[in-house]
Amino acid sequence: MAGALPASPRLLEQSLRESVTREHRGPVPVRIVRIQGRRAIVEVPHWAAAAARRAWNPAPDRRPTDALGIGTVRTYGTLLKAKAWLMDRSHP
Numbered sequence: 001m002a003g004a005l006p007a008s009p010r011l012l013e014q015s016l017r018e019s020v021t022r023e024h025r026g027p028v029p030v031r032i033v034r035i036q037g038r039r040a041i042v043e044v045p046h047w048a049a050a051a052a053r054r055a056w057n058p059a060p061d062r063r064p065t066d067a068l069g070i071g072t073v074r075t076y077g078t079l080l081k082a083k084a085w086l087m088d089r090s091h092p
Contacts, residue, residue, distance in 0.1 A: 009035055016042060016056065023055035024048055033079065034086060041082045049075060 009032050017030040028048040033041040044052045057071045076082040 012040070013042075016052075019055040020044065020048060020052045024051035028052070034083065036086050039073070039086055041079070041086055043079075 012035075013030060013032045016032075017028065020028045020030060028044060028051065030052075031043040033043050035041075042052075053072050053075075074082070074085055076085065
């Protein structure tokens, strides 16, 4: 994910968990794996990936305040590939 991330990883994780839980209509475990600058690796179960994308990406029918000001950029099945993306400085 990328965007204007809050200063506190704990606050970010809590906000992400609340928004995806609302979208999924049930509890979803969310874990911040790593943050670097304006990008972060966030772990969610595969069964909640679609709900996470809906919750974290602004949709045309939502007000800007409905979104967290962040968005998913990539989806990876392995942590190794996600960490390589995070370290790639060619993307903002």
